[in-house]
Amino acid sequence: MSTNNLSYNEQGGGAEPAVELGQESTPTASGSTAAAGLFSTDFKKNEDLKEMLESNKESLKLEAMKRIVGLIAKGKNASELFPAVVKNVASKNIELKKLVYVYLVRYAEEQQDLALLSISTFQRALKDPNQLIRASALRVLSSIRVPIIVPIMMLAIKEAATDLSPYVRKTAAHAIQKLYSLDPEQKEHLIEVIDKLLKDKSTLVAGSVVMAFEEVCPDRIDLIHKNYRKLCNLLVDVEEWGQVVIITMLTRYARTQFLSPWREDALFDENSEKAFYDSDVEKEKADSKPYMMDPDHRLLLRNTKPLLQSRNTAVVMAVAQLYWHLAPKQEVSIVTKSLVRLLRSHREVQYIVLQNIATMSIQRKGMFEPFLKSFYVRSTDATHIKTLKLEILTNLATEANISTILREFQTYVKSQDKQFAATTIQAIGRCATNISEITDTCLNGLVLLLSNRDETVVAECVVVIKKLLQTQPSQHSDIIKHMAKLLDNITVPMARASILWLIGEYCERVPKIAPDVLRKVAKSFTSEEDIVKLQTLNLAAKLYLTNSKQTKLLTQYILNLGKYDQNYDIRDRTRFLRQLIVPNEKSGALSKYAKRILLASKPAPVLESAFKDRDRFQLGTLSHTLNAKASGYLELSDWPTVAPDQSVRNVEVKEWAPSLGKPKATKSDDKFYSDSGEEEEQEEEASESGSSGSSSSSSEEESSSGSGGRTSCRLCCLLSPVFVPPKSHELLHRMSGKGLAVSYHFPRQPCAYSHRMVSVQLTLTNGRDQPLEDICVGEAGPPGIAIHRFATIERLQPEASITVSMGIDFNDSTQAANFQLCTKTDQFSVSIQPAVGELLMPVTMTEQDFLKEQGQLTGMNESSVTITIAPDSMSSQPVGRKVVSVANMGVVPSSQNSIHRFAAKTVSSGSLVLSSVVLQEASTAKLVVNTEKTVLGSVLLRELKTALSQG
């Protein structure tokens, strides 16, 4: 380590004198020294670059900067141009400016004083109306590693964190890490900013801020609690790289916050695994157990699952490791297919994925067994890929598939890549020890291979056979004899040593051959490798103990040779053995036990996978790949034994309750990406460029009034004595539905799937005597209407009924939504005709606002009628009740008793709908509806009229 370090510094330092020389010679210009001569070509070039930079022509400057960037790219030193370059930092030409930024970031650390000259330019740019310029100014400012400007950076980050543009906020998140690495003392302040940015709802920011969190304060898990659900819900919309970071972080989080879903499963071991591999019975059993998964835990698993389909291999791997570390055992196998898919990708991707599969396959054979053939080796694979595939095949070997695997191995053994052939032999050895049925077959096959021409193959065979024989030495003296013969030809030290050890260990089984072998190696002792010498000594000692008559002299001879060997290990061993086996007066009590020491029966070696304990590292990490802790690796904690408080994740505004579900949070559930998020962000952008005044603030108003409206709706629904009972409509009659009856009603809750949808609840009842299966929504139309389907109902028992909810975007029209209800056997076309009042969402506002809005919606947008009101409706309560029962509107407080005002928004487009009832003399009233949606307005007017005129 230290030597490397040194050479590093030397090389790094080596460049510096050169730089200094270059600088020195610049002012004097007449550098006649040898050193100046060396650099003269470079220096001349730089001189003309300097001239170009100082010229007035933009194009010349740009040309010069391009050449300088070329120098930087080649790793050449261009630092002496710093003063000339830094002048151009305020250039109007954006490309020139960017190139200057590149230069600055590269050399500012070396030229701190001069770099300070540029700071004011960035400070100005931070206030630029163009968000791209603001962002890039912050990027460069934070990349200049000059400690003096830390306070300026801090200020800039704090400001940018509250910028209107999410892009600038994202840049701020990146800047946090840069500042932290420059000055770790700012940690506390930075954590504040991280905390603020974690609350950000933009998908653009999420990934970057979590990255900053991981770098600066990964232990501050408490900052995540409140944002956990939001992060889960945003996940699909975050850009790919952010997804990886968030998933990794949430894996760690979940391990500290949720109870282990594996506890009950701990009973199942490898053998029973096949049984619960995609078997429903087992799942049900698991469900019925007392362990209840935290809904937040489930939320994470559910929201990450679609990402297995990502095109980004890192995302797929991240989800796979999340499932591996967090999901109940029986659910992990859903990641298999996706991982196998990744094997089609580039060589480097394969390498990492195979490593992870190797680790997984040790514990969970069942997961990958169906894909056995995907791990077959191709002759074109790179060596490390081949080795990993072999590893996996070996891990997957069972009694059932071993014959296929062995047949495949036979092809590999013949491979031209001898190293690979040798690795295959090791693999065969492992299979043979793990599956006792095939040990003999393997052994015979390996013995046949001993006649192979290639030495590496033979040597590997010998080593593996040695290990195999150790497991069952009884009947194999033939093989030992065969191997003794081989000793004449084999030169690979490891193999020779193995043979010698074998003969020594089982010398009693081959009493005739063993002394002869010893004689042969005694002759060649001096020219052997150390490892062979040690085994020769061993063999000699063992034979001396069992057959001293024949081998006494030989042993003495070998011990004498060993005594004067160059290697101290061998001299040590010789001395030790001599004392142990040759009894003399000095030798202690130990020599009595010599036989028991040397010829003790040794336990057979266990052939284990190299990936055996890799699972101590989180899968997919660098540490796992290296099988060593990389710097900055964050341990995955064990599951807590007692469930931590679940309520910490509750957010004040209960985001999760469906009745109050915030559109932003739930939107992502509905589509893979949400088109509507775009608008909001674009709005923000528009407001920035100043084109449309305060549209972003108006959007905020909108959302706040929206939520307020919902509260009022809740008030009138729940607190008011005139509760509106849900009116149920028939969708499918029992007769026409062949036993399936369906009715629907509008629960008047904001739809959980999209804020543009009206939520509809269907109640399905099975009137047949057989269960109905696979009920789902089939084709839907007409085109303008979007439907969020309910999840397929797998089974509906006879006489049972189930309520499901779906979302329909009626597009603010009363056009019916047609769709097909499919069961396993039939299809029924049905349609839902919305009542106009259900297309609304109640809002509330002050009386003044109401009047103002009403004033703007006149003319075409206003429709009115004078009606006769049933006498009992003359008081305020019944009017309110009747209106609310027809239309989902909110009551606007009114200062006059005779005027009732109601306000709502259309669900799909969010246009305001206002209605007022002015009670007049003699049971008449004037009913007014104001809305941009004139058609909708007139229909609403008609319906309100009917409702109010009835008694």
Added chain:
Amino acid sequence: MIHSLFLVNSSGDIFLEKHWKSVVSRSVCDYFFEAQERASEPENVPPVIPTPHHYLISVLRHRIYFVAVIQSEVPPLFVIEFLHRVVDTFQDYFGVCTEAAIKDNVVVVYELLEEMLDNGFPLATESNILKELIKPPTILRTVVNTITGSTNVGEQLPTGQLSVVPWRRTGVKYTNNEAYFDVVEEIDAIIDKSGSTITAEIQGVIDACVKLSGMPDLTLSFMNPRLLDDVSFHPCVRFKRWEAERILSFIPPDGNFRLLSYHVSSQNLVAIPVYVKHNITFREGSSQGRFELTLGPKQTMGKAVESVLVSSQLPRGVLNVNLNPSQGTYTFDPVTKLLSWDVGKINPQKLPSLKGSMSLQAGASKPDENPTINIQFKIQQMAISGLKVNRLDMYGEKYKPFKGIKYMTKAGKFQVRT
């Protein structure tokens, strides 16, 4: 995350370096060169190399090593995937990704790398966004720029960067609105000595070239979506819609992109479109070997098998070959021992064959294993799995686009063991 990037060519020179944090001396690459020396083939360099202070993660594409320097824990796939994305971007910008192209466009490369990573964390990797920030170099634009003094660098933040459809730029306009989809399937197979299939799989992709104005919303449906067993999507595809209806619904990026890659479920038997008859023998003691190879079509549904290329790595003992192809040409490299035979189209009436003898090193022993034969081929107008696109519809825009769908089957990793 990613500290620095070094580009190393096949002769081991660092020809470009870029640092996102403080500068890492290029001597760190010595560890890489060490590993490179140890590896027998360029492909055998391990993708992850630990050094005392850093970790090197590299990918090899177009005979250039892209070596990223990492200082602390990061998912290795994250880096690998990013590096491949960099290569793809270069290819997209310069047409080819070679040392010469990179050196010629070093400024654009630098600008790109600057935009793609901020402090080592990916910032903009979508080609549509990058192209708005930095215009790809064309001859015309270079000329115009030199005259007018305008630049290749965009001044506004690309709108895509902020929207939830970051892959599409706004304000796209074409006079001819076209959308082309290529369904390309590859067969991966290992065929054993006797001609029976050991393993065969079909992997497919749908590559699209969409040149449509405005914000079109496309849906594409299949006649037989059940064939698709495992899929991965471009981020533009709405996953829920696929889950529920097996319809691909998406707002496409502008230009070329890969819409979908899929794997055909392994239950279906894979039709193998070609067969190989071979007789390759080495006799013990003799310095001659026989080589006979005949190709023929099989299960091609009447379509012609084209662009057939056979290659094989002959054993080291083979000195030279003397072969006689019935059609096409063959080459043999005596150094690498690589035999390749460019067959062209297979004529079912007159099957192509390659026959002759191999001369072996005198006295060398007979190779244990016969060489593996790799085959490449193409079949036009057919997707071997039988996948068919049902219809393609466009919503959201008024014009009528021109739509086209093309099918093709290719050999992937198609190996015949002999």
